[in-house]
Amino acid sequence: MTDIEPNVPAWQGWCKKSESGKLDYVEEKVDATGAPGRSVLLGEDKSMNGHGKQKKGKKIMRLFSLAFHHFDDDMARRVLKDAVETGDGFCIFELQARNFLSFIMVSLLWPLAIVILAPIYFYNSPGRLVFTYLVPCVPFVWVFDGYISCLRTRTPAEVRTLMREAVGEDKLRDWIIRSGQETHTVPIGKLRWFMATKDDR
Template identity: 45%
Template sequence: MFVLTDLHPHVEAWQGASKKSENVRFVAEGVDAADAPRDLVERATTTTTTTTTTGEAGRRRRGDEGSSGDEKKEKKKVMRLFSLAFHHFDDELAEGILRNTLETSDGFGIFELQSRTISSFITIFLFGPLLGIISLYYFWNRPLHLFFTYVVPLIPFCVVFDGYISSLRTRTPEEVEALLRKANGGRRLEGWRFMSGQEVHTWPTGWMSWVICVRE
């Protein structure tokens, strides 16, 4: 089950996503990731199942008479997911989010499509000419969009500039691990497994970096 939350929820977009899958839910109110409400965590991790026992007479009649139900609550684990998001937080906020995660969750995953590497900067730069190639096909009926792509290339500039800033703000796994230790009072994490790696998302220069930490 995926539960979507944000300090400023994108309710309209999330409604569309939740209608496409019964495994996607969302919280319409703002949620501070550094101070996740405990009742929200409880709702996300507790499922209730009902076991029905039907008496012999009820079984014969295929009815409800003679049947009883027992509710059983099952506790599930919490995995927090930060997709293209963790670089938006400054160190103080990121530390608070990690501290709250250690207190309320069983793991977390950080996924970023950019990094502070030459290959990442090359990939982002190529988005500029790529927009020039595909915009006419996708936005042929939007004159203003085409104007700010081809006549005054403001859109390609903003996309590339935003990508560069995101790259500069993206932390290395070592920096995330250092924040974790700081969030844990400067102590080494005990009982947690820290993993990191990279996967190609746009050959040959685009790499996705990931950090996953789980409670053992």
């Protein structure tokens, strides 16, 4: 696991709980536009922490979970270029899209979730409870942020275009690209995914 703001204590716990033993992390900050070399990411370097089992055939899969829409087009191209040139695959997961149903989901489900979850997470913070229920700043900010996320989320075709612009069509000939969606909250909540993997055949 890598991140530009690594959460090492949480990662240590996840590595200990990993049944496969293949989960590992890099303690230093990692920028997705310039990830460290394969030796670091595959655990062959001392920068890794030794939690993962050293096995031949390990591959690098990058995961952008509810994150890719935060990159502007220029940064997205640089991230994709680095992923294609130094990795074996990547996945993009988003819970929203640039469509009417996503705006409905953000408008209805997020405030409901806040109202239900606020007492659980903010029970020891009277200020947060005030700004959730009495002066509903927190729900407003969450919904506004959700709308912006909907507007910034790219379609699979747009991600493919960014990939072509980043590395050229020739470098993508050995890549298998798939995309789809799964329902997470009936009837309108959809998880959208985009997956690109290098074809080793």
